[in-house]
Amino acid sequence: MLTIMKASAGSGKTYNLAKTYIGLLIKNADPHAYRHILAVTFTNKATDEMKSRILKELHILATRAEKSDYLAGLMKDNSMTREQVCKRAQTVLYNILHDYSAFAVSTIDKFFQQTLKAFSREIGQFASYQVELDRDSLIAESVDRVLDSLTEDSKDLLPWLTDNVLDQIQQGGRYNLETNLLDKALRLKAQQRMEAMKRLGMDPDAVCPKERLREIRKACRGVISTFNNNMKALADDALRILTAAGLKPEDTNRKFMTVLYDYQSLGNYDHAQAPKESFMKRALKPDEWFAKTKPSYLGSVYPDLAAPLEDICRMWSADSRLYHTAFVIDDQVYGLGVAAELDKAFKQLMKEKNVLCIDDSNTILRDIIDNSEAPFVYEKLGVRFDHFLLDEFQDTSSIQWDNFRALIQDSESKGGENLVVGDVKQSIYRWRGSDWKLLNETVPSMFSRHKPVTLQTNYRSLSTVVKFNNVFFKVAARILDKISGYEKAVGPIGRIYADVRQEVAPSKQGEGSVSMTFCPREDQLEQVRQAILKVVESGAKLSEIAILVRGNKSGQEIASYLIDNGIPVLTEEALKAKSALTVRRIVSLMSYVDNPDNTVNGFLARSLDVKIPDSSMSLIDMAEALLRELKRTDTSQAWRGEALHIQAFMDFLLDYVSSNGNDLRGFLRLWDEKNPSISSSPSGESIKVMTIHKSKGLDFPYVILPFVENIKLYKPDNHWCEPELQGTVLEESAAGLYDVTLSGASADTLFAKHYEKERFLQQVDNINTLYVAMTRASLGVHIIAKNPPASQIKAFSEMVLTGFTDFSQMLYWFADRTGMTRREEGASLTYSVGNIPDFNMYRKSALNDTMPLVVADGDEYPSVPLNFGPEDELADVCERGRLKFTSEALNFFKEDNEDMSSSRRVRGVVLHDILSRVIVPEDLEASLGRALHDGEIDPAQVDSVRDLLSYAIDAGIGRGWFPSDRSRVINEAAILDVGGGEYRPDRVVLEGSRVIIIDYKFGEQNTRYARQVLKYADLWKRMGYKDVEAELWYVETGDVVKVL
Structure with a gap:
């Protein structure tokens, strides 16, 4: 049976996918059942997440190391005892780990490529094609x-x-x-x-x-010239009549007939514009031709003038669509x-x-599978799949579904259990071919006996975030339907968002916040900075804040502003190989080898004092030679911190050479077009800036959404369309498919049907884009947008809701109408509901990224040699890939301003991070070294930070907070309560049955912190410790506040 699971944001999709997969393994007596289950998703990251979740849960079941959420259900569904389930999990886990290549959890593209390889003879390709x-x-x-x-x-x-x-x-x-x-x-x-x-x-x-x-062009230009000549003749007639009466178009009511001048001067192929609506109305009403104060004018031209004016109106009403269409088609001929x-x-x-494009390969595979029985496909693959699990189904394209359909239908006919999981509300990749109608309409109707399942609980976000999204998106969908003409009935977008309402998970009952600020466009960057500072004040780390934008240009603008204001930022651009100085120098010097007459690159070569390699060298040898030269001559040693970027460059070069040979000019041209990314998982304290599309599938404690006015309801876009030419003179001569820019002007062409369809689909795309952005946050969301125009604010107050052009206007109207708290400050207006929570109370668990990467030979951080030689010091290529933009070596430690400026707030975060790694006093130096390496501080600041924290630690030793026995200290350890909440005290010291809790604070004292520490103490008491002390330590001032 096919199960169609609708999984809204944060509803536990991966949990349920893993549960279904493991359920199929446990119920099947075949210990190699995993070979016959195919689970696919769209990205390598999602694939790794799914594999890890399955293996982790199997391990828990097999070892009984901890309680499994799946165990009770598996026992009930399969009528098995605990021992039987655990025994089978042991067997399956062992087999998967020793037969890992048959563990069929992969990306959808990887599966299709494996399938296509099996059909290389049928498609006329060598098996070695790429x-x-x-x-x-x-x-x-x-x-x-x-x-x-x-x-x-x-x-x-x-x-x-x-x-x-x-x-x-x-x-x-x-x-x-x-x-x-x-x-x-x-x-x-x-x-x-x-x-x-x-x-x-x-x-x-x-x-x-x-x-x-040429025939199409001739026919189109025939339509154009005929229309123009007729229009010109009618304008000539009208102007002749006016002139004979001693009048001019300027004498008419509001000069409405002056458009006749434009029509009189038309050339054969000029594109005339339709007259204004006022012309069309007045032209047919002679009593409105002239002002009431000049009745004699009408008598001098009526009724003679009526005929040409009526004919002009008739032509525009009857022929304008064909006329404008002829221009569109004529423009496509070239x-x-x-x-x-x-x-x-x-x-x-x-x-x-000997290559196939991935898009073409999907089409080729469809043509093969369409004409083949499933057994033949399996025979070619060498494996048979009995069950299919398809993740992110809303992102599946029609071609991809066509390639799966026959296999799933075969599985259904043989009693297989299949699952498709998705959420139409998160379909934002239509530009890449995805078709949300598959999940919403096609597959449910094709498999009429399917089992529908809707996941209704949000396990990600706090209650305020969930409830805001429940209400806003229900209303927004209704407004979009109303714009499309559905005045009373629920329209198609309303049906898509029918399941938007979610329940709040018991562990997420805390308040949280949603706020939005409307201000002039030029103030939005500063509003972003202020929002960051406000969240940091509530205990947030910079790495817990994400800024999501509609496009890369906005992201770059924000990143530059924050960097200039001393806030570290991690962007996609920071992860691009081209962002490294060493890589740019290598490419410039290779360009000089290609073209020695280039004076700019020649000057660079001379200024760097490097030996230029011979042009006959292979590209790999050339790049390595230049890198050795740069290492030798670069006194700044910039290359030391750019190993990952250099590795990405070398990988890109190697890929190019393997496919194209040593074509230097071709490589340089391709490098200009492309910008490969480094492979890293950045850590450290920096704010993430990324596009909304890149954020899909991720979650963050706090999200800031600036420039929301960029999420339009509709934006002109190009599409291949067939005009409706039936019954026109172009029906025979110009029928076909044309690449048309669909805009508001398309409504007056024979492409109008396609424009209406595209407008609806873009409305779905864009409300989905906002939905994805608004559902990434667990604790809070802050929206920043441009003030709506005054005319629209007036329309909103009058409930004229069809004039929205972007979603910021809809949010403004919603906030104003729903009683959110309103605060005006200068030119900005802020609405809010809920409160930003104390982040220390809700801090999420994360892998301890200070753990060293241990390898077989015992080296803490292995190097990946780039053919440099044994003395090379690029030893951290595989270390962590911590990448972030920082201001000039962090000016967070400035003391010249006593108020809590941005520098001082972020300074507190950095000091806290350093102190969190100190278990015993001797750890301070290593922690300072880590901070220096990560770019949190620069060498000039090490001494001042060391002095500050050494003095503080000495004071802490006197209070018994820094014992020499490491086993008595617990730093930054997560505590889970029965409701699923998570709490993380900064430092806990154990003295027999006595517990001392110390929480570090920086900046001014606040009574709110005491509540937080009391919660920590309560949790330790509930664990059986009766003698519990809790203290707040204001590290910089040395003040200690005893809470308990």
Whole structure:
């Protein structure tokens, strides 16, 4: 049976997937049942998470090391005793670990590639073919080949390109042939075009002959010129009548007839704009032609003027859609005309490189599986799957589902148990081909006897966050439906969000907060900084705060501002290889090898005093030689902290050479286009800045969402569409598929149906984007957006809700209408509900990232050599990959301002981090070294920090807080209460049956801290310790407040 599980954000999706998988293993007597269960998800990270969860739970069941949440259910479902379940778990776990390659939990792309490899003969490929993930670079190379092949003998293509270049120049503006061709080529290979052509029964590989395209252009321009000439003639008639009466268009009521001048001057192929609505109304009402004070004017032109004005209105009403459509199609002819040459060059390139693009491979596999029985597919794979578990199903594309459908139907027919898990509300990858309708409509109707399951409890967020999202998104969905014309009935978006309401988990009953600030656009960056400081004041670490943005540009703007204001930031750009100075120098010097006439790179080479390698060297040897030279001459030793970036660069270079050989110029061109990331899991105290799309599947204690006005209800976008030409003069001559920019103007074309559909789909995309952003936080969310225009605020007050253009306006209206606490401060307006919690009370458990990475040879941190030689000191390549932007070596320790500035707040976080690693006094030096290595402090600050903390520790020794016996001290250990809450005292010292709890504080005293420490003491008492003391230690001032 197929189970369709709807899993809203934070509802325990991975928990239930693992539970289902383990359930299938335990109920099956076959100890190798895992070989016949396929579980797929979309990312490597999600795959690793699922594997880890399954193995962890099997280990718990097998060893009985701790209580398993799954045990009772497994015993009940399978009528087994505890011993039987644990015994079977032991056997299965052992078999998986000794047969790991058969543990079929993978990404969806990996499974499809394995399947396609099995069919290499059927698709006419050598078995050694490679899968190319970066299709765009292949397309760019094929464009270069087309341009390089142009000669005077290119009798078909050259005249076509020449004519169109001249045509574009005549229309004005800049024109770049290569850029234009690349844009056309990318659009011609768009997956959406391939899908549309298949849906219409068109051959995706077929290209339109140029003769046919010339006919299309002729037909379109015939429509345009006919319309323009008729309009010009009518305008001439109207102006002649006015002139004969001694009048001008300016004499008409509100000068509404001045548009006649524009129509009179129309050329054959000019694009006329429709008259304003006021013209269309007045033109048909002679008594409104002139002001009431000039009745004689009407008599001098009526009724003669009525006929041309009525004909102008009639033409615009009857023919404008066809007229505007002709312009749209005419603009597409050029791109379609180069399709044959671009397609030929692309296919030849793939053949030479023996590669398949991953998008194409999915299509090829569909064509194979569509015509094959499941047993044949399994025979080719060499394995049979009886059960399928599909994760993140809302992100599945139609092609991917087509490839799974036959296999799942076969499984269903044989009694297999299958599960698809997803949430339409989190479908935000439509631009990548995902189709949420599969989860919402297609699969439920295809498997009519499926079992629906909805997970309704949120285990991630505190109650205020959950309840706000419950109400807001229900209302927002209703408003979007109303905009689409559903005045009373629940519309399609309302149905998608019908399951948005979630229950709060018992362990998450704390209050939490949701707030939003509306201010001028130029103030938003400062509002982000203020929001950070406010959260840090409540005990948050910088690493517990995430800033989520709609696009990379906004993220870069925010990161730069925060860095300039002394707040460390971790961004995607920080993880790019190009962000490393050493990598940039290597590439510049390689560019100099390629082109010695480049004066800029030549100056760099001379200033660095490096030996330039010979151009005949292999690219790998060249890069390594340059790296050795830079290491020798670079007195700043910048390369020491850039090992991961250098490794990413070398990996990228190696991948390029393995596919393309030692083509230096080709590599440099590809490097300019791409920006590989380092492989790391950054740690340390820095704020994360990332796009909302990158944040999907993650969670953070606190989320800040700036520039929410960038989440629009609709934004013009390009789509391949077929116009509705039936019954028009273009029906026979211009039918086809065209790449159209769908915007508000499309409503007055024969592409209007596609515009309405795209507008609806974008509304779903964008409300989902906001939903994903708003559901990442566990403790609180702060929204920052531009003030809505005054005209819209007035409309909101009058309940005119169809004028929203972005979601910040909807949030403003919602906050104002629902009684959230309102506070005005200058030009900013803040609404809030709930309170920012004390982060120390809710601190999440995390892996102790101070643990060293131990390897077989006993070295604490192994190095990955880059062919440098034994003396090389790049020994931390595999250490941790801690990467973050910092201000200039952290100016967090400035003492020149006595108020709690941003520097002092973050200073407290850094000092706390250093002290948290000190178990006994002797640990201080190692902890200072760690802080220096992580960039929390710089060498000039080490002495001052050492003096401060040494003095504090000496005082603590006198109070018995720093005993020499490590076993008596517990630092930063999590305590779980019966409700699932988690608490983490800074330091606990054990003296027999006596317990001393010490909590470090920095800054001013606050009575709120006492409540927190009393909670810690209560937990220790409930563990059986009766003699418990609790104290607050204000480290910088030396003050100690005895709480208990």
